Amino acid sequence: MDIELANINNIIKVNKMQPVSNPILFNRMGEPSYDGLLSTEIFGMTTSQKESNFAYIDLHGKYMTPEAYKAFKRLNRNIELVVSGAERFSINEDGSLVKDENGDTGIKWLYKNWDKIKFTKSKSSTRNERVDLLKNNPKDIIFVDKWIVIPVLYRDVESQTTKVGNDNxxxxxxxLIRYASMASDINTFDIMLYSYEYGIQNTLVEIYDYFKTKIAKKNGVIRKNLMGKSVDYSARLVITAPNFNFNNFHNDMKVDLYHCGLPLSTTISLFFPFILNWLRDWFQRELEPIKNKFPYKEKDKIKYINIKEPMTYFTDEYLTKKVKYFMKSYEDRFSLVEIPVKEPKDLGGREYVTLNTEGYSLDNGSVLFSRDLTWADLLYRAAIAVVKDKHIVVTRYPVLSYFGSYVSKIHVMSTIKTIKVEVDNYDYENYPVIDLSIPKNQVSTIFIDTLNMCNLLLEGLGGDYDGDQVTIKGIFSQEANLEAENIMTSPSYIIDVYGKNTRSSTKEALEAAYQITKE
Incomplete structure (x- = not known):
């Protein structure tokens, strides 16, 4: 991304900004100073005015823009000695700053002799970028005598105590206003003037760094609110390598070029409307026919009881609450599915009854488990049913090419250990192992909560497995899922416009070597 130095004076003129000259925020009456940083005369009184009215601070002299000053410091550390007035310098025939007892110093001297200074390039591209910044911009762009103040709406202040936070x-x-005011005093001694001017220059850099931290890197506004703008039914996950079982590699391969391993909780979040609909239909289908004759096993005997109207209890609000508990709280993932009874006296005063679930081995039909039904059971079955014809879009920012985003089918991942089982006449290859004896504070250790992706996709994303995150969005409509399928099966999914294979297998070989040799 190319960034150019702004013409500060032109921006101020075009937007008709007013000056701020008072460093005191409030007067003795507790009202904003009329010429201060919170002035209603300058920044307005309405919300629209407070969010759009900029102002400026008159620096009463020429100072380097923070970008230029920091670039100069990287090229020549002597710039600090010049601006602070700590030592005297002159400019030799090569255009370099050299220490000279008979020379001069200060920001005013630097501005006056700016055109005499020369910068040399090298083989370093970083150095050359800094040199270009200082050489290619006019003198009056590199040096400024005013600085812009952002609208008051974006600057927090504790109005009740009239105090401002230290990081504000x-x-x-x-x-900056105080330094500029002191530096403009014509009666100031040179040694003090240099100190004030140095303070102005450093304060400009501090303001620049303040906003830079708000904008740059992973937690900056560009990544969070623009490039990675959140939308409904989306998620961000850390990417990790898939696990391979080299004893049964072919049959156990669930994550490949066209499938990624998506955590159960994330799957529920991405396709929540479909999950909610599945749960609603399931409770209606399973409980409505037997609501007046619910079979309950007590001391090896089947007892029939009446349960409350299922659809008045398992409402959308109730189901939504339970799903959110599962997604946000590990401790609630193995909670039982409870059904309210009409007459608690039929159960010795108990108000709820639980459902039973059984799982049978796909190999010999033996019973693998018979226990109370949990929300983990129900939500896993819902996820499998919902995503069988769905795709997701995985994106890693910044998107540098067409391959920075890809579509994929879904392999739902739940617990680390899984079993092959038949439940309700449906075969599950990777059913979660649900152990109700596990303490609640240890449930988090048995669930997978990262995105498992094929190593072949790493080069296109420009990513690796050192904590890189991706944004994931679910594809809802049938038309969009059909288009996603066509994209995956097209040559452009693998080959770029130059005919190069972007799905490199070099990392696959490294991963295989690691899996084979690890203990």
């Missing part, structure tokens, strides 16, 4: 940009603006 208001304190930096106030400091």
């Amino acid at each position: 940009v208001n304190s930096l603006y106030s400091k």
Whole structure:
């Protein structure tokens, strides 16, 4: 991304900004100072005015823009000695700063002799970028005599106590105004003037760094709110390598070029409307026919009891609450599915009864488990049913090419250990192992909560397994899922416009070597 130095004076003129000259935020009456950083005369009184009215601070002299100053410091550390007035310098025939007892110093001298200074390039591209910044911009763009103040709506202040937080940009603006006011005093001694001017230059850098931390890197506004803008039914996950069982590699391969391993909780989040509909239909189908004759086993005997109207209890609000508990709280993942009874006296005062579930081996039909039904059971079955014809879009930011985003089918991942089982006449190859004896505080250790992806996709994403995150969005409509399927099966899914294979297998070989040799 190319960034150019702004013409500060032109921006101020075009937007008709007013000056802020008072570092004191409130007067003695507790009202905003009329010429201060919270002034209603400058920044307005309505919300629309407060979010759009900029202002400026008159620096009463020429100072380097923070970007240029930091670039100069990287090229020549002597710039700090010049601006602070700590030592005197002159400019030799090569255009370099050299220490000279008979020379001069200070930001004013630097501005006056700017055109005499020369910068040399090298083989370093980073150095050359800094040199270009200083050489290709006009002198009056590199040096500024005013600085812009952002609208008051974006600057927090504790109005009741009239105090500003230490990390607030208001304190930096106030400091800048004070330094500028002291530096403009014509009676100031040179040694003090240099100190004030140095303070102005460093405060400009502090303001620049303040906003840079808000914008740049993984937690910056660009990544969070623009490039990775959140939408409904989306998620962000860390990517990890798939696990391979080399004893049964072919049959156990669930994550490949066209399938990724998506955690159960994330699957539920991405396709929540479909999950909710499945749960609603399931409770209606399973409980409505037997609501007046619910079979309950007590001391090896079957007892029939009446349960409350299922659809008045298992409402959308109730189901939504239970699903959110499962997604956000590990401790609730093995909670039982409870059904309210009409007459608690029929159960010795108990108000709820639980459902039973059984799983049979796919190999010999033996019973693998027979226990109370949990929400983990129900939501896993819902997820499998919902995503069998669905796709997701996986994106890693910044998107540098067409391959920075890809579509994939879904392999739902639940617990680390799984079993092959038949439940309700449906075969599950990777059913979660649900052990109700596990303490609630240890349930989090048995669930998978990262995105398992095929190593062949790493090169296209420009990612690796050191904590990289991706954004995931579910594809809902049949038409969009059909298009996603066509994209996956097209040559462009693998080959770029130059005919190069972007699905490199080099990392696959490294992963295989690791899996084979690890203990």
